[in-house]
Amino acid sequence: MKGVYVEDVGAHEGSEVTVRGWVYNKRSSGKLQFILLRDGTGIIQCVAFKGNFSPEQFEALDRLTQESSVEITGKVRKDSRARGGYELDVTGFNIIQVTENYPITPKEHGTAFLMENxxxxxxxxxxxxxxxxxxxxxxxxxxxxxxxxxxxxxxxxxxxxxxxxxxxxxxxxxxxxxxxxxxxxxxxxxxxxxxxxxxxxxxxxxxxxxxxxxxxxxxxxxxxxxxxxxxxxxxxxxxxxxxxxxxxxxxxxxxxxxxxxxxxxxxxxxxxxxxxxxxxxxxxxxxxxxxxxxxxxxxxxxxxxxxxxxxxxxxxxxxxxxxxxxxxxxxxxxxxxxxxxxxxxxxxxxxxxxxxxxxxxxxxxxxxxxxxxxxxxxxxxxxxxxxxxxxxxxxxxxxxxxxxxxxxxxxxxxxxxxxxxxxxxxxxxx
RNA sequence: UCCUCAGUAGCUCAAUGGUAGAGCAUUCGGCUGUUAACCGAAGGGUUGUAGGUUCGAGUCCUACCUGAGGAGCCA
Missing domain, CATH: 3.30.930.10 (Bira Bifunctional Protein; Domain 2)
Known part of the structure; x- marks a missing residue:
């Protein structure tokens, strides 16, 4: 499937699209996973429900780390809770690389470290x-x-x-x-x-x-x-x-x-x-x-x-x-x-x-x-x-x-x- | 080039001259709506380098290295 940029996702409400990018952050709660995907044009929250995947697939999603590269396919849904106004209900995905030990964490960093990176x-x-x-x-x-x-x-x-x-x-x-x-x-x-x-x-x-x-x-x-x-x-x-x-x-x-x-x-x-x-x-x-x-x-x-x-x-x-x-x-x-x-x-x-x-x-x-x-x-x-x-x-x-x-x-x-x-x-x- | 300050876990920081600590990140476990998610557990260290003082140095002294802030000069 052809990729869609996050900034254009709103135009595809109700249909299935593929967004391609990097994991900005991730939260999970047992049977739900919230993956924030960043593609350079914006950030969209992708929601994966355990019941829609095989245990192996769901576990693979769970192993995604910050800045892992991935293609995620899902149905675009308008949601007032979402930052950009839309979310993606995940139906499929293709993991390109699981990133290990990404140095820049969501916490604060000093200037010297950030400039080095x-x-x-x-x-x-x-x-x-x-x-x-x-x-x-x-x-x-x-x-x-x-x-x-x-x-x-x-x-x-x-x-x-x-x-x-x-x-x-x-x-x-x-x-x-x-x-x-x-x-x-x-x-x-x-x-x-x-x-x-x-x-x-x-x-x-x-x-x-x-x-x-x-x-x-x-x-x-x-x-x-x-x-x-x-x-x-x-x-x-x-x-x-x-x-x-x-x-x-x-x-x-x-x-x-x-x-x-x-x-x-x-x-x-x-x-x-x-x-x-x-x-x-x-x-x-x-x-x-x-x-x-x-x-x-x-x-x-x-x-x-x-x-x-x-x-x-x-x-x-x-x-x-x-x-x-x-x-x-x-x-x-x-x-x-x-x-x-x-x-x-x-x-x-x-x-x-x-x-x-x-x-x-x-x-x-x-x-x-x-x-x-x-x-x-x-x-x-x-x-x-x-x-x-x-x-x-x-x-x-x-x-x-x-x-x-x-x-x-x-x-x-x-x-x-x-x-x-x-x-x-x-x-x-x- | 000059002046000032700072170097402790991957990162951000604690630790009266007396056993090296926390949060985040990582790994494992839990949770069907999280927004820097949360809860529980684990691993992780030649305290910038080299000397010195001391019974004992992350802590005090000297030099060096690295970085940050400021000055001069300029856009």
């Missing part, structure tokens, strides 16, 4: 909810840009040089050369933006920083739009629209998952355009008033970001940081040369920076000067300088960290649950 932890309903929301976030991002006429042009993962120079890169062999794993698609995005007008890339990003916090991964996913002729205000509008679109979409389609995670929906539902836009100057002032030690000219610490974002219900956009604390390619503010035309978006509830971007330098000579100021070799950047020689235009873009957004939307206490297999400072297994 991440490949199995993914089967739990909590991880299931998070990764389904991640999927929705990614799809919402793609749809948002696609609907605005953006072209997806993915950028390389192997790169010959540093994109930003400041952060550490993972180095690898590339036959006879040295290559680095990308830490941003932005530079290549600038080339494709000059080809297609408005583009985005969506891929993994690698940072070899020895960061050990709840906000960092060594490998994470980033969506980066880049738009020719765009100004700082344009991309702030774009970023605001993206976040609203993502939040709206998750609230509409993944409410059940948010409830599984016991996420308080009010802060998400309260997010509305326009997001507050605060200059770096104002932000520093507000932080100092709220008790921060920050001085003008410095970058914000995690605590500073929280102090500022706590003053708003929507994400806040901080623009025009001092150029000195930002990357070499940032366009200076024509009004105040010491400032960069850049923006960081800080998520509410203490989740910190989720977006960073700005206008890029489009003047050839200024860019060349900045490369030299940052002690970067100009040779690997020839192609990048070319973009300023052949029809240069003002342009801007930003990057959004997927795991940080997922983490915020799900209300997670650590980024590691927002990706299936997190790469962290001291953990690369499994």
């Amino acid at each position: 991440r490949h199995l932890w993914l089967r739990s309903s909590r991880q299931h909810a998070i990764l389904r929301i991640r999927h929705e976030v990614i799809k919402a991002c793609r749809d948002y840009f696609d609907d605005l006429g953006f072209i997806l042009v993915d950028t390389p993962i192997f790169t010959p040089n540093a994109c930003e120079g400041t952060t550490t890169l993972f180095q690898t062999e590339y036959f006879d050369q040295t290559a680095y794993l990308t830490q941003s698609g932005q530079l290549y995005n600038e080339a494709t933006a000059a080809a297609f007008g408005k583009v985005y890339c969506f891929g993994p990003t690698f940072r070899a920083e020895r960061s050990k916090t709840r906000r960092h991964l060594m490998e994470f996913w980033m969506v980066e739009p880049e738009v020719a002729f765009a100004t700082l205000d344009d991309i702030m509008d774009l970023a605001e629209g993206l976040i609203c679109s993502v939040i709206e979409r998750v609230l509409m389609r993944r409410k059940a998952e948010l409830e599984t995670l016991e996420r308080n929906l009010a802060p998400l539902e309260g997010i509305a355009r326009p997001f507050p836009r605060v200059s770096y100057d104002e932000a520093v002032e507000k932080m100092q008033k709220a008790g921060s030690e920050i001085q003008w000219g410095g970058d914000f610490g995690g605590g500073d970001e929280t102090i500022l974002s706590e003053q708003y219900t929507s994400p806040v956009m901080v623009h025009r940081y001092p150029a000195a604390v930002k990357a070499f390619y940032m366009q200076p503010d024509p009004v105040r040369q010491e400032l960069a035309l850049c923006v960081d978006m800080l998520a509410p509830e203490g989740y910190g920076e989720i977006i960073g971007g700005g206008e890029r330098i489009h003047d050839h000579d200024l860019l060349l000067k900045r490369l030299k100021d940052h002690n970067l070799s100009t040779e690997p950047f020839q192609w990048y300088l070319d973009l300023r020689k052949y029809g240069t235009v003002p342009h801007a873009g930003f990057g959004m960290g997927i795991e940080r957004v997922v983490s915020w939307i799900c209300g997670l206490s650590h980024l590691r649950e927002a990706i299936a297999f997190p790469r962290m400072l001291y953990r690369i297994y499994p």
